[in-house]
Amino acid sequence: MPAARxxxxxxxxxxxxxxxxxxxxxxxxxxxxxxxxxxAVILEGLASGSSPLLASSSVRLVRLAVGCPCCAGNLVLRVTLNRLLRQGPERLFIGLASSEHLDQLRSWLQEGPYDQLLALEPVVRA
Structure with missing residues (x-):
């Protein structure tokens, strides 16, 4: 039986x-x-002031340098994502500084191997 996405x-x-x-x-x-x-939480950019998100035993938090994760930061995002996936989280959140390339990122996450690993939910616009 395949693992749940x-x-x-x-x-x-x-x-x-x-x-x-x-x-x-x-x-x-x-x-x-x-x-x-x-x-698991992947955030693009630094926190502004005090963040409500803190790494803990129930949250693994990783921050990426500011820059489009699907373009300039593709390799960094891929390595970070692969490392987190190996640890076996039960949920994943990816915070993006810009929605400009949101469709490209969703498309990339729906390609192999991520199409077998991730179940993309509706985008949350804060």
Whole structure:
């Protein structure tokens, strides 16, 4: 029986604070299902001020340098994503600074091998 695909949510918004607040709210709404379970969060850019998102035993948080993750940052995103997927999260959130290439990123995540690993959910616009 094939493994279930990982629920994956892309989050966009005008500011890092808005994106991080939206992800924090989504995390609070669906806490980990069991002890040891965790959600993975990939964020583009640095936090603005204090972030509602903190790395913990239930959240693995990775920040990427600002820049389009599907263009200039494709390799960095791919390596980061592969590392997180090997750790076995139960949910994945990707926070994007710009929605300009959102369709390209969704398309890239729907190609192999990610098409077998990720279940893309509707985009959250913060």
């Amino acid at each position: 990982l629920p994956t949510t892309l989050v966009t918004g005008a500011s890092a604070a808005q994106r991080e607040e939206a992800i924090a709210a989504l995390l609070a709404a669906s806490p980990p299902s069991s002890s040891g379970a965790f959600s």
